[in-house]
Structure formats: structure tokens, C-alpha cells
Amino acid sequence: MGSVPSMLTQYDIEEVQKYCNTLFSQEEIVALYQRFCQLDHNAKGFISADEFLSVPEFAMNPLSQRLLKMVDGLNFKDFVAFLSAFSAKASPQQKIELIFKVYDSDRHGKVSLKDMVEVLKDLSGPFISDEQREVLGQSNLKMRVEVPVE
Template sequence: MGNTSSMLTQYDIEEVQNHCNNRFTQREIVSLYQRFCALDRSGKGYISADEFMSVPEFAVNPLSQRLLGMLEGLNFKEFVEVLSAFSPLATIEEKLNFIFKVYDIRNNGKVSREDILRVLCDLSGNFLTDDQRQAVVTQALEESGYSKDDSLTPEDFLKILQKGSLKMEVEVPID
């Protein structure tokens, strides 16, 4: 499975399916493998940053650089595991854990005010001033019962975001 020029065996498909907690059907895994191979133009068994950035939808995503840090260099099995957070079968906790990782800029298991501000800056671009972003983050933290100096753990993050509705799904096209 490391070499993308090979075909998936039934064993490989079942192994990937188990690895992603059966969030995708076997047909979806085959379809994802075909897409993975198309993106892995170098045939190295992983998708490089340049290969990810060649996908127009990915390149224009304001969080593409954050996502690259999470996705670059993943093999197919790891790639499907990351994508499983977008499955309709994924739990809200799995989806929120993915979002937490996007916000956890230092990869230290905590989301600080600065982490939130950096992501908000990426998302808002020039539409908000620094002062407006500061105010948004301060208000959001205070409404959630946290101070501006608190760092959020995954549990805190889950508690805050679980209050709203979250639709984070992708449909895997099957050929």
C-alpha cells in the first residue's frame, strides 16, 4: 500500500476500513485510493505540499497552510483516517477533535487565545481589523466562561463548540 502504483487488495481495503472505524464503505475506500493516487503524481506513497496545493479548492482555502501541516506526508491509510472526520458516520467528538487540531497551532494539546486569533486572522483576512478580531475572541471566550488568558484543552473546546450545530461532511464520489 506504500507504493501508490499498486492496486489495493481486499485485505488492504479491510485494513483501511478498520483503521478509520468503518467510516467509509469499501467502494468509498477504493474511490479515495484512486483520488489519492491521482494526487500522488510522484508515486512516493504520500501527497506532497505541492501536490495538495495543485488542487484549486485546497489552494484557495484560507486554512490551507494549517491543513498542510496536518496532511503533508501522510500515507493512504493515514489520509483516510484524517478524512474520516468528514464522514457522515463520524461522531461530533471526532469532528471537533479535527477542528481542535486545526486550531492547536503549536501542537501542544492546547488552544491559546493567540492560536484562535491566528486562525481567525487566516479566516477573516482583511475583513476584520486586529482590534475587531481581539474583541471577537474576547467575547467568545467570556461567553464560554473562559478568560483571555485561558488555554483550551480538547475537552474545553468540545464543551464550547458542542453548543452549536456542526455540519462537517463530505460525500465521496464513487465511480
């Protein structure tokens, strides 16, 4: 499933379901495939960061630049896997792992004070000073949680 076939076969749908721990029904996978094809403007078989930014809700998200690092170049199977963390059926562990990846921008397996301050900057914009972010980051870091990422 590296490139996007013109139609999903039953085998493709079942393969994506297994890959995503059956968090989506077959009908939902077909709908996600249609959305994927709409976003994949040049039918390359993957979605670029620019194509993700064409979704207004994504572009307006204050963490969109962090999310873009995670989604740039996703094929359909990985697109569905990424979205599975947002599903109501996703486990708390899956949701935590996604949030952890958003915060751990340097991908070293830990959320550092620097990571916390960067996320706070993304979320608060010019409304909080760097000094205030540093204090908030330090207080949040005291609740340090390390989540094993697969």
C-alpha cells in the same frame, strides 16, 4: 501500506476500513485510493503539501495553510483517516478533534488567545483589524473547551 501498491488488495481495504472505524465502504476506499494516486504525482506513496494544493477546493480554503501542517506527507491510510472526519458518518467527537487540531496550531493541547486570533486572521483576511480580532478572540476564548487529543 507505507508505499502505494499498484492495486489495493482485499486485505489492504479491510485494514484501511478498520483503521478508519469503518466510516467508509469498500467501494469508497477504492475511490479514495484512485484519488490518492491521482494526487501522488510521482508515485512516492505519500502526498506532499504541494500536491494537496493542486485540489482547488483545498487551495481556496482560508484555513488551507493550517490544514497543510496536518496533511503534508500522508500515506494512503492516513489520508483516509484524515478525510474520515469529513464523513457524514463521523462522530461529533471526531469532527471536534479535527477542528481542535486546526485551531491548536502550536500543538500544545490548548487553544490559546493567540491561536484564536490567528484563525480569525486566516478567516477574515484584511476585513477585520487586529484589535477587532483580539476582542473576538477573547470573547470566544471565554467559551474555552479543551478536547483530549489522542
